[in-house]
Amino acid sequence: MRRFIFVVVLALTGVVFCEGQIFGDVQLPDKATLSANRMRFDSQTGDFLADGNVTITAGGLRVLAPRGTGNVERREVFFEEGIVASGDWMGDPVDLKAGELSLSFAEAPTCRFREGVRGGVGAMRLDADRLTLIGLGGITGDRQSQTKFWLVKARKVEDRSQGLSFGADEVEGILRGGELHTLTADKGVWLQGKPKMKGEGAVSLRGSHALYSLERGSVVLSGNVSAVQGGRTLKSESIVYFPGQNRVEAMGGAPTPGSKASPTPRAEITIDLSREKTKAKEKDSPSPGEAKKTGKKPGKKADK
Numbered sequence: 013m014r015r016f017i018f019v020v021v022l023a024l025t026g027v028v029f030c031e032g033q034i035f036g037d038v039q040l041p042d043k044a045t046l047s048a049n050r051m052r053f054d055s056q057t058g059d060f061l062a063d064g065n066v067t068i069t070a071g072g073l074r075v076l077a078p079r080g081t082g083n084v085e086r087r088e089v090f091f092e093e094g095i096v097a098s099g100d101w102m103g104d105p106v107d108l109k110a111g112e113l114s115l116s117f118a119e120a121p122t123c124r125f126r127e128g129v130r131g132g133v134g135a136m137r138l139d140a141d142r143l144t145l146i147g148l149g150g151i152t153g154d155r156q157s158q159t160k161f162w163l164v165k166a167r168k169v170e171d172r173s174q175g176l177s178f179g180a181d182e183v184e185g186i187l188r189g190g191e192l193h194t195l196t197a198d199k200g201v202w203l204q205g206k207p208k209m210k211g212e213g214a215v216s217l218r219g220s221h222a223l224y225s226l227e228r229g230s231v232v233l234s235g236n237v238s239a240v241q242g243g244r245t246l247k248s249e250s251i252v253y254f255p256g257q258n259r260v261e262a263m264g265g266a267p268t269p270g271s272k273a274s275p276t277p278r279a280e281i282t283i284d285l286s287r288e289k290t291k292a293k294e295k296d297s298p299s300p301g302e303a304k305k306t307g308k309k310p311g312k313k314a315d316k
Contacts, residue, residue: 044070044117046089048080058085066091068115072100073123075113087117095125102147102159104134104190110143121147133161134190135173140183141165159187166197174255175206176231180222195224195231203231205258213242215258217251230254 049064059081066080068089076096082089095113097106101123111127123145130139142164163169163183170177171192181199185192201222205215220235231253239246239253239260248262 044068044089046080046082058083060084070115070117070121072103073097073106074099075115077113082115089115091115097123097125097131101133101145102187104159104187106133107131108133108143133159134187134192135171136187136192137170137172138163139167140169158193161185161187174226176203176224176255178203178222185224191226192224193226195222197222197224201233203233203253205253205255207258215239215241215253215260217253217260219251229256 046060046062046066046068048062048066051060051062053060060083062080064078066077068075068080068091074097075091076098077091078093080089080091091113092111095108095110097108097110097113100106108125108129108131110125110129112125114122114124116122116124123143125143125145126141129141129143132138133143133145140163142162144162146160161184163180165181166179166183168177168179169183173191176192178195178197178201180197180201183195183197185195187193198221201219203217203222207214217231217233217237217239219233219237222231222233224231232250233253234250237248237251239251239262241260246260246262250263252261252263253259254261
């Protein structure tokens, strides 16, 4: 089957259309190579339609889809019916699948994924309804470039560089060098850290709003926040979580006696005593080796 190769010169210097010939690799940020089994192009309007094994390559990004449409004058492409995007975006590794994707090669290149977005960008693995990526500095970004992103209905996002997992209805952040640099999350926020020591439980937090900063090494959660670790539950209007130490700090308190200031929300901690007793019992219980020496069964204290 003949395959059409369409080189779209997005700098608006013209359009080249050919059949049965593959052009060399295009490394310029203002060019893209589009190929498909069947293709139509309107030279007057700039509209094009590609159908069957559609592939577009722009910089380091490669997109596969059953069909695609676009316009050269507006420098945009739209794909539907099962999208696979791979390669890199602004220097960050990309491995994503979605139902739809729109690409805009404007001064700040933009990717908009919709309908069951799953996969990875940089150090992030995600599962969300929508993902928007905006690259600052060109499609073939350098080490100093960064990518701004938005997520809608983020069911789960994993930041593998920091060992964080989180989710929220609305998420906005910046990736630099593949790492999550800043993050703002709103509505139905949940977050889970990774234990730093053996035997240490993971911290799970929930709140209405979250603000993360890689430079500060902390996540500030606000709005009826709860933090759970093992048998302990901490509640406060605002809690700061430090992923590097797997540690939380509650912010809140009450006015001093006689003060006319309105009371601020108090921080409360709940300890599950049944779990604490179980831990203490396990601590007092001799190991199998010690039990053999003392003649006592595990779970029973040795006679004094």
